[in-house]
Amino acid sequence: MHSGTLTVPTKRHMELVDITGQITEVLTESKTHNGQLILFNPHTTAGLTINEGADPAVRDDIIAGLRQIVPLDYRYRHMEGNSPSHIMASLMGCSLTIFIEDNQLVLGTWQRVFFCEFDGPRTRKLKWQVINNP
Amino acid sequence: MHSGTLTVPTKRHMELVDITGQITEVLTESKTHNGQLILFNPHTTAGLTINEGADPAVRDDIIAGLRQIVPLDYRYRHMEGNSPSHIMASLMGCSLTIFIEDNQLVLGTWQRVFFCEFDGPRTRKLKWQVINNP
Amino acid sequence: MHSGTLTVPTKRHMELVDITGQITEVLTESKTHNGQLILFNPHTTAGLTINEGADPAVRDDIIAGLRQIVPLDYRYRHMEGNSPSHIMASLMGCSLTIFIEDNQLVLGTWQRVFFCEFDGPRTRKLKWQVINNP
Numbered sequence: 001m002h003s004g005t006l007t008v009p010t011k012r013h014m015e016l017v018d019i020t021g022q023i024t025e026v027l028t029e030s031k032t033h034n035g036q037l038i039l040f041n042p043h044t045t046a047g048l049t050i051n052e053g054a055d056p057a058v059r060d061d062i063i064a065g066l067r068q069i070v071p072l073d074y075r076y077r078h079m080e081g082n083s084p085s086h087i088m089a090s091l092m093g094c095s096l097t098i099f100i101e102d103n104q105l106v107l108g109t110w111q112r113v114f115f116c117e118f119d120g121p122r123t124r125k126l127k128w129q130v131i132n133n134p
Numbered sequence: 135m136h137s138g139t140l141t142v143p144t145k146r147h148m149e150l151v152d153i154t155g156q157i158t159e160v161l162t163e164s165k166t167h168n169g170q171l172i173l174f175n176p177h178t179t180a181g182l183t184i185n186e187g188a189d190p191a192v193r194d195d196i197i198a199g200l201r202q203i204v205p206l207d208y209r210y211r212h213m214e215g216n217s218p219s220h221i222m223a224s225l226m227g228c229s230l231t232i233f234i235e236d237n238q239l240v241l242g243t244w245q246r247v248f249f250c251e252f253d254g255p256r257t258r259k260l261k262w263q264v265i266n267n268p
Numbered sequence: 269m270h271s272g273t274l275t276v277p278t279k280r281h282m283e284l285v286d287i288t289g290q291i292t293e294v295l296t297e298s299k300t301h302n303g304q305l306i307l308f309n310p311h312t313t314a315g316l317t318i319n320e321g322a323d324p325a326v327r328d329d330i331i332a333g334l335r336q337i338v339p340l341d342y343r344y345r346h347m348e349g350n351s352p353s354h355i356m357a358s359l360m361g362c363s364l365t366i367f368i369e370d371n372q373l374v375l376g377t378w379q380r381v382f383f384c385e386f387d388g389p390r391t392r393k394l395k396w397q398v399i400n401n402p
Contacts, residue, residue: 035135055214092224092225097172097229099172106261108176
């Protein structure tokens with residue numbers, strides 16, 4: 001097994017950052033031909049998702065949709081004021097499992113892998129494992 | 135490791151399709167006794183979930199609930215008009231890990247595995263891996 | 269591979285129960301140094317999530333947020349009256365994959381692992397697998 005940590009700098013309060021290039025590099029270097037790449041986000045106001053990457057409007061719409069779905073002005077108890085960000089983190093989830101075939105990520109035609117920033121901008125960390133299953 | 139692709143034809147614009155039978159067949163044929171079955175949906179307007187299968191009303195209520203939760207008429211930027219479907223895809227997630235014991239899926243009494251169609255009807259693909267962990 | 273079942277007693281109708289201590293014990297006893305711990309919830313009105321554990325207000329806000337997000341009084345078809353609980357279960361997901369390094373769970377500074385009760389109080393079961401990947 002190979003493992004490590006990536007750095008993901010984010011630029012806005014809330015945004016989806018395309019990390020497909022970064023994790024493809026990790027996979028290529030691992031020289032793993034078949035198995036799984038697992039990502040784990042160690043932050044509680046961020047998440048991970050896979051969605052369309054061709055039209056950048058989709059990632060903006062996902063953020064806009066989440067801001068409509070999660071009440072932003074509810075009388076939350078957590079005093080830091082970022083409870084909506086914690087809720088979005090749980091809605092997206094903190095881990096992804098992606099198949100590896102012939103040292104390539106198995107993604108659909110339109111799929112890209114996104115780090116979801118819900119309380120930025122910050123410099124985030126992302127843990128990964130590449131598992132070999134011949 | 136065994137791996138492959140299933141075909142899931144869907145019949146409605148939005149629906150939960152019970153795929154438990156199809157993946158049980160895949161597992162039986164793999165003759166894998168202990169480990170994990172991982173599913174990966176390569177589409178960006180579909181998802182995967184596990185929920186109650188006994189009463190078909192539950193799967194209808196999940197679709198009805200998601201249609202209440204995700205704004206359908208918001209001023210989204212993506213011009214294809216299916217942004218709500220992309221958002222539902224991210225809310226459900228695109229991958230599932232299910233335990234295998236004695237060549238059986240480990241599911242709760244009421245649990246069934248569902249392919250979530252959010253922009254159909256279409257003929258969808260579903261990737262799977264069966265991992266052996268003795 | 270090691271595997272087993274934990275018991276999680278819940279005390280309220282909806283609550284997030286911190287199970288980090290219980291799964292840390294499972295991991296310690298397995299003596300597994302590197303790999304993954306996978307959790308699987310076999311119930312259809314419960315889920316799993318990872319979020320902030322330092323301030324107990326965050327877990328209350330996640331429940332409060334979900335109760336705002338999922339319509340509680342919609343004309344659902346399922347006659348048991350717990351359709352919102354089923355929808356919350358699908359929103360949170362029923363499985364988690366956590367990395368293991370040096371016989372420790374790899375979690376962020378503020379992260380704790382929560383069992384999400386959405387239709388309690390009940391005595392719940394939780395399945396786990398600890399996978400060794402040297």
